Amino acid sequence: MDSELKEGVDAPDNGSSLWFGGPEISAAGAAVVLDASIAPPLPAPIPAPASRGARRKGRIIAVGGGKGGVGKSLVTSSLGISLARHGRKVVVVDADLGGANLHTCLGLNSPERTLSDFINRRVARIEDVIAETGVANLGLISGAHDHLTASNMKYFQKTRLLSRISQVDADIILLDIGAGISFNIVDFFLLAEQGILVVIPEPSSIENAYRFLKMSFYRHLWRSLKASPARKVVEEAMDQKNQVGIRTPFDLLEAVERIDAASGRFLKEKALEFRPRLLVNQVRYPEDERLGHSMSAVCRKHLGIDIDSIGAVGFDESVWRANRKKRPFMLDFPDSAAGRSLEQVARAILYAKAPPAAAKEARAS
């Protein structure tokens, strides 16, 4: 995230866990809150930076997960509310094309205008499809329900859509990405400037999260190669059962290097740019909280990619209660265990800084 976003923020380094107490510290430095009754009251909001505007970098954040039902929409809507309450101008975008339901998590009926209207040019400007949410500073761009237009977009259409979304006047834009690992899904994740991957402590979710990471990593490399002949190798690697013996990104990089040493070096640099963060949701036991840390260790060793954990959110009955009432969870239960953890994730987003260029170079050598 651009350092501009941090302006006016006091004492960013004392760790949000100080406010919430609790002995467990996750890899992100934030404590998961499993019991709200022992936590102190919610802290004061973080003041918004003085300088604002649409041209800021690092403000588009994609929330993905590879699997349905892990809480992507809940996380997106809650972060949206939380960030808006910190005084940021936020727009949440339902990019779950074909299966949009972000509006439900915000307690709204299906909005009249959706992304479909913009894609099909029934409205001229993307601002025309931003709906009010009833929360100050928070707007919603509802997802397209009409499956055909939405799920079969060409790459350039997605790029165009994303570039329009990025022109929306807001401090932070949150994209709720659909389930699956198709290019449609992965491209939205990659086109955003930051990625958050929601995972729950269940075998199917963990497996899908890895698949999602691997596929989006390969796609990221493929995109950066543009017209290079080495692109063909990346395409082969994306086929999990490929006949060329590429099983891991290490195999892939070696195969590329054999064809073209320069492309190999280039890809190694590009590999470092891929840095999504993990959010562990529905944590029931303290040991599950370490899932993010463990998964990132496996990714470093097996995929060569460096992903951090951005926090952990406890399993919480009140999420279900809010959902049942069709009420925004973060408005009704901000003091609940899950509400507090999500608030910490929102703070982690506000405090996050892009890795300094110097550190990046040091890692590359």
Place this chain on the structure above:
Amino acid sequence: MFRRLSEQDFYQVLEVGYDASPEEIQSAYEDAREIFSREALVSVSILSEPERRRTYERIAEAYQTLIAEESRRLYDESLGIPRRSPSRSRVAVERHETPLVLSSPLNPLDTEALSQASSEAEGALPSGAPTPPPPEKPSAELWRSPLQLGLTEEATGEFLRLAREALGLDLATISEETKIGCSMLEYIEAERLDRLPAPIYLKNFTLQIARCLGLDEEKVARTYLSRIRRLQSHA
């Protein structure tokens, strides 16, 4: 760092700095062991079983090399890392909760500990003597195997196993005391020539095992190594 695990040095494998203290190495190893164990969901969801095992073994190898001071020093030399300042490493060892260097059973201190342990067991502490604090957990210093090597005998893997069993100890306990992985202990006892590490590491391991079992460590290490060398030349 975009490098295969097999191409990373042991410090990179454990994700610790070159100046890591024994505690840091220990805790990094415990972390990694948990993540790459057979039961760990996080690794079995993405790694094939051979991949997982290779990773696990590489981590164990890194740990075994770096946790013992002598093998770490040799390894550092091979990497061309300048000697760590002795003050730091000494402080680090002193802070370590479980002693890395177990004192020899022939040490007078240990004889005291032995007699104390036996008198405690009988509940017959010498009257008037101040009550010593009870040991927090059974320490290797209290063990002394009833089996000892004869003058002309050599230490075999089977001998090490018998000496261990005579004390009623399992591999996990030895592993805990020596910080040598259970699988490595098994290989040593089974004399798995295809699995044993380079002589310098093997010497260190057998020294530690013998010390832990209350055997003549120098003799055990020397004869076990020459035996393995002989077996390897015949293999």
